[in-house]
Amino acid sequence: MIYLDYQATTPLAPEAREAMLRWLGGPDSDTFGNPHSPHRMGRMAAAAVEAAREQVAALFPPGGRVIFTSGGTEALNLALRGTTGDVLTFATEHAAVLDCARAVEAQARGFTVLPVLGDGRADCAALESAITPQTGVIAAMAVNNEIGVIHPLDAVAAAARQAGALLLVDAVQAAGKLAPPEGADLIAISAHKLHGPKGIGALWVRDGVSLAPLILGGGQEGGLRSGTLSPALCAGFGAAARIAGERREEDRAHLERLWNRARDAFAGWELNGSAVHRWHGNLNLRKQGLDVARLMSDCRTVMLAAGSACASGSGRPSHVLKAIGLADxxxxxxxxxxxxxxxxxxxxxxxxxxxITAAREQGI
Known part of the structure; x- marks a missing residue:
């Protein structure tokens, strides 16, 4: 099989798998301790967690702390629901942001979804017009998960600073690939999108930013995220983050070669989203009249997506593609x-x- 669905998840890096194995801990090992226990095994596990935290922190700007979560979705929920003030965001954001609207509004806070331009980038004029004295958080993706478009985060950050609002960046698709966003106050990432394990992510919180917890219990993660951490998942995340930093330029050069070859191969297909402001690991294309369900059936050995992985199978057109003006x-x-x-x-x-062969067989 050929895997071409890197936006949904990425293969586990061998280095991450190796780092995890030690901390899976069988009954004859000394590595299965609870990292929140005070005895020697607990302290060993805690040391592994903190070493991983430092490795993950290297993906972020200086001047903040890393809170481990179950993934990007929880990190975004914590950032949105744990802050104060009205929320402004954009129509192409992930459901983990957009579906927080009801919960945020239940806190007597506003939640406004702003349009994007035809190329998928944030409409900064609409953002500036929507800001009010009550605006508390502006949420924007670094790289869109469906169409790969890169938002103008510098302009969004400037608007947030001028308003005295926090900037929340969904960097799930960007972490380990692009430089960390400057001017952000909160950044959410997910390990399995950068060759780490599933089931763990992180929220970076700039020093001085206060949050209310979503999950209550033992007070772990500085009181922001109760629950026992998995040293194995943390270790895998840390190793994946380290490798991403070390290989960033090598990975980028490899992607450029793949991107250029793919663009040549699919000449005549329409590109969805900006061709300039884009992450080149994401190629979202359309062909008039294409029956995508039939295509995927005919190309069973190619793992591709008909939209975002989170929406596949719903039967609804992608909200991202609709937001950039595409008809159903x-x-x-x-x-x-x-x-x-x-x-x-x-x-x-x-x-x-x-x-291409399958599309031609449809007469496309």
Whole structure:
């Protein structure tokens, strides 16, 4: 099988797997301790967690702390629901942000979804017009998970500073790939999107920013996220973060070669979203009249997406593609190809041949 769904999840890095194995801890080992216990085994596990925290912290700007969570969704929920003031965000954000609207409004706070431009980037004029003295948080993605578009975060950060609001950045698709966003107050990431394990993520909190916890109990993670941490997941996350930092330029150069080859292979297909302000590991394309369900059935050995992984199977057009102005038929004739570190050129070329052949068999 050929895996081209890197936006949904990424293969576990061998270094991350190796780091996790020690802390899985069988009955004959001394590595299964609870990291919140005061005895020697607990302190060993706690040391592993803190070492991983330092490795993950290297993905973020200086001047903040890392709170481990179960993933990007929990991190975004904690940031949105644990702050104060009205929320402004954009129509192409992940459901983990947009679906917080009801919970935020239940706190007697406003939640406003702003439009994006036709290329998928934030409409900064609309943002500036929507800011009020009650605005407390502005939430924006670094890289869109469906179309790979990079928001103008410098401009969004400037608007947040001028308003005295916090900037929350969803960096799930960007962490370990792009430089950490400057001017952010809160940054959410997920391990499994950068070759780490599933089930763990992090929220970076700038020094001086206060949050109310979502999960109550033992007071772990500085009182912000109660519950026993998994040393194995933390260790895997830390190793993946370290490797991402070490390989960032190498990975980027590999992606550029894959991107250029893919663009040549799919000449004549329409690109969804900006061709300039974009992460090149995400290729979201459409072909008029394409039956995507049939295409995916005919290309069973190619793992691709018909939209975002979170919305696949719903039967609804992608809210991201609708937000950039595509008609239902255009959105439903779109596919997303995601590639990365472990994608070979041979795999990409074989997948492109299979997809193009299947589309031609539909008369497309």
């Amino acid at each position: 038929a255009e959105a439903k004739s779109s596919i997303r190809l995601g590639f990365g570190r472990y994608t070979t050129m041979a795999d990409l070329e074989a997948a492109a041949t299979a997809i």
